[in-house]
Structure formats: C-alpha cells, structure tokens
Amino acid sequence: MSKTPSAKTANPAAAPVLPPNDPHLAPVNLKLKTEERIELFRTMMRIRRFEERALRAYQAKKIGGFLHLYIGQESVAVGCCSLMGKHDHVITAYRDHGHAIAVGMGMNELMAELYGKATGCSKGKGGSMHYFAPDRNFWGGHGIVGGQVPLGTGLAYALKYRGLKGAAMAFMGDGAVNQGAVHEAYNLAALWDLPVIFVIENNGYSMGTSQERSSAGELPKRAAGYDMAWGQCDGSNVYEVRALMDKFLTRAREESKPAVVEIDTYRYRGHSVADPDNTYRAKAEIEEYRRTKDPIQVVQNMLIADGVLTPEGVEQIDQAARAESDAAAEFAEASPFPTVEDIQKDVYWEADHPAQRASKGRLFFD
C-alpha cells in the first residue's frame, strides 16, 4: 500500500491518541475486503458528483437559500460513517450532504429536498441545511452553529440509558468549538461517561475567519480540561480517519467513554455558494490542497497502485456517480412542490395523528 505519512505533534500534557504510523496496517483497514475498499471510494465520488450537480442546479436557480458544499472533505464523513454499526448514530451541522450520502440516503430524496419538492427527504421543509434520516441513525442537518452538539450527547445518553452498545458521533466545524453549548456538552459527556465522539472537522475556516483568528489554543486539547481523551489526524486519507475513529468508537461502545477528535481537512468552495471566497484565502492555497491532498485522488492513487482498480474502473465509478446525480436532478425537477396546506403539517405529532389526540384546545392560530 502507498503511504501518506502523518506528521503529528505529540502532546505530552494529555497524551493524545494518534493514528498508527501506517494507518493501512490498522486492523480496521486490514480487514477491509476489496469490494469494501472500492465502496469507500465510490461513496466519496458520489458525494462529490452529487454536490457538483447541486451547484449547477443552484446556479440555474432551482435551489434557494444556502448551499454549503462539502467538496474536499468527503473522506471525513465517509471514513467515520463507514464504521457505523447497528447502534451507532450521527449528527452534524448544515454542511450535511456528505454525511447524508455516507449513511446511505438516496440522491433522489436529497436532491428533491434541495429543489424544495414534496418528494425530498424532509418533504421540502428543511432544505440543504436540514437533512434527516432517523431510519439510518442520521439525526440531521442543523443550522445553528454548535446546536447539534448537545443533541449528539443526548443520543449517547439514550444509548447508555437503554443499554445499547453503540456510540454517537457529533460532528462540528472548527468555528463551532467556540459555542458555549459545545463546552457544556463536553463536560456532561465526560462527567457522565457518555459514548459520544465529538468530531471536529477542521477545514481551517469558519466562513471568512481562519482558525487562528477565531480560536485560542489547539482545538482538540480542550478535551483535556474535561479529562477526556482526544486525538487528531489528517483527514485527506480515509484510512487514517478510520484507523483513529475506530479506536475511539470501540472504546465508546465497550467502555462508554467520550472523546474529542480533530480531523484536519479543507473545503474547496466558498463557505456557501453565495460566498465569493476571494478575501480571506489565496487561490494558491486551495490549488495546493487539491493537488496534494484531495481525498478522492489520494484513495484513487492507492487503489490503482494496489491493483484494486484500473483507471478504467475509476472512470466507470465516476461516470456512474455523474449519471446518478443527473438522474436525481431529473427526479427532483419532475417532482411536485408541497402545497400551502402542507405548511401546517408536521408541526405537532398530535395534529398529524388526530385519532390519537389527547390534548384539548386550539393548536394553531391565525
């Protein structure tokens, strides 16, 4: 296997967990079957092509509001979600398309949601920032920075309470770590030994603000203040993500222990499609990352070097992902919008289940 060496600064104060020198030798990666390795690659490719197609739809004014693209970060969601067992759960912020596809949501329902159609995963009610699939242990898709982190902690609490051997992964950005709710969640998780992994997807920027301009100290080290384990890895290599996350997930499931993990990554596009992205970083910085660390390219090179895939095989996967994205856009286009009557559905459980209503009085006002 080809290697991406990981240069990490060890932290003597609170002994971080680092990925093994060669993440490919981690048991969780050694045990991967060929088809599973290809599947990791395919999922990353599908995320990228889905989002590129969504971007075109946005530019054609088929999509409203915000569109926060995950392009450049695919290995993080795919690496983490590929480790999910039956009782593992995921929650993230508004940059959620990658996680949604990684947990197995279909492109049709995702694209239709962006188009605001009734066939969308949230019936056109949530939009890009608010994808959900509880049947796939995916709890959103949250628009308020940091707001999902206590929820992820609550998922872990529910797992522990119900005696289920699972873990919750609560994803957040490098800017979100400065929300008070995040720190309160850290303390609760550590104090109550909850099986939650706080995953910081550090793409270097929160909107137009670089990490240095928004955060004091190193982000994952804050865990040490709560006596929590922490780790850090390079996110461009999906195997490295898996190697590190596997340790913490196993520990969470077996010992019900929380951790903070920082995964270094990068976004190629503006914060959202509306961000012209020309004031706070140099184009060369983006190009450099794309050239040397693109997570899809990194895996692709490894798979070809290892003889798992041929360039033609890569091309086929790429074409299939493009075709699937185009078909999703056609599906979305052809789907109906919700109706004005739909506005007041899905607000109260009781209103949606009138036969089982127990409360009295008026629920809605005009």
Add this chain to the structure above:
Amino acid sequence: MPQITYREAIRHALAEELERDPNVVVMGEEVAQFNGAYKVTEGLLAKFGPKRIVDTPISEAGFIGLGVGASMLGIRPVMELMFWSFYSVAFDQILNNAANVRYMSGGLINCPIVIRGPANGGTNVGATHSHTPENVLANHPGVKVVVPSTPYDAKGLLKSAIRDNDPVMFLENTILYGDKGEVPAEEYLVPLGLADVKRKGTDLSIVTYGRSVIHSLVAAEVLHKEHGISAEVVDLRTIRPLDIDTVLQSVAKTHRVLIVEEQKPFASVGSQLSYMIQREAFDELDAPIHRVTTVDAPAIYSPPIEIEQLPNPNRVLKAALDLLA
C-alpha cells in the same frame, strides 16, 4: 436628495456615530475583515481600524454578554448578529442581563448597547434562520425594539439607537438591504417611538412595520387603482416604545384596521395592538380588526411555498377586501 440603499444607510449611520463618539465599537461575526456577511459594515475596518471594528468567534452568548458588560462601563457597543435568529444562543444575556440589570440595581446601572442584524423570512433559509423575534424581545420591559422599513428610517433610527441609554434591539431585513430610498446628505435623527404614515387614506388603516410596509404599500396602490379604496399605511417603525397615538388617530379617521406583520400570530405585536385599539377606540371601530401574519408554523424551506407562508401583497389585498366586504 441622494438615493442610497438600506444597507448603505445603516453603514452611514454606523460610520457617523463611530466618528462622533470614540466609545462606539462595532463587533460581531465577520464584521471586520470579511466586511460583513451582508456587507453592511463594508469598509469600516479600513476606516476605523481593528480597535473599533472587531471580529468575534462564533460565540453569541459570550460576545453579546461581553457587550452588555462593556456597556455598563461606558462603551457603546453596536453588536451585529449575523441573523437575529442566533439571538436565542444569547437569550440569557439579552433578557436576563441587558433587560434586567437597570431594574435590579434600582436604576444604578444602564446598558447603552445596540444589537442589530437581519430578522426575516423570504430567502429560503429555513426554520432555524428565519425568526422574527420583535414580539419576544418587546415582551421584556427594559429593552427597546426597532424595525425600520426604509433607508431613511434605518439611518435615522440607528443613530438614535446608538445614542440611546437603554439596550436597543434593531431588526433589519436581508431582502431590504438592496432597496434604495432618499436619504438627506446632512445629519438627521429619527426618534425612537414615532410611527410614520407612509400613505394617507380614509377607508382603511393598514398598521404594519418592517418589510410588511413595502407589501402593504403595493397592496394599497392596487386597492386604490382597481377597487377605488383609499388605504392609509401606518409604519410603526419602533415596536417598543410604541406610538399608539398615531395608530389611534388613523383609526379615528378610517374606522377599519388591518394589521400586517411578518410574525407568527400567537402573542404577536399585532395581538398587543389589537388589544390596545379595541380598549382605547372601541367606538371608532366599524368592523373587527383583521390581520395578516406569517402562517402559523416554523418557516418552510420550499421557495414557492415560503412566499405564501409570509405576508405578501396578494394576501394583504385579499384581507383588505375581506375586511371591507
């Protein structure tokens, strides 16, 4: 008079007050180097430097609370919330601290802070980003609430807000930022608590504020042209203090009231207005008060449906015709 945008009007108000008072500080997410998420603060960093124009981390509870504390010790912070929707993260600081500290100290302390930013639906940003909390804020004695609808009002009211010795919540609108209007080159103030009759009329009073004023003016024009109905449009401009006198004068003239607000109906600004109108002008009313609000549900994302969830000229027109039928 020069024509400038609502965005520029706010920027000019900030710049003039920064110039006038060295204790004015502008603070918020992306306000300095990025020139503002909605470019309201564009150029201010270059002009006033990083001591006066300050970028914050994404820590609304922390930086809004910091602003409240600083205002107790002589600073006049003008805090930007990228969206008013994020006020909920800082709710405790606004409502327990800014609103109460004067009272709890028996009048020893005051908080001359302004918190400003957009609060509106209509851009398909969904339920988490579309809150219009003017009613929630105004429910708390101790805070003042301003919702300007035009560039002229935005500038004059913001300057008054910055000079005000109480905490002022200033709610703008991303859809209005690009709207142009006449704004005098020379300095002026618009006092808080003074409504403005944006269109005179005799058959019906449309009482409204914020972007709903714009919708109401469109509807009033159609009422006039196509139905021969003369609607008066009263723009509250400030929710608290509330200029009820101007509203009552209009009611005494038209005897019919339609309230239009981009706001959920339960315990809204319109609820308070309706109470006061019936209490103080019951005999003037020839019909029950009607209102157009946001359809009572969290903000839907779907772009064409969101238009119908919010007040719009058609909904205002229909409600006005119903009221006069």
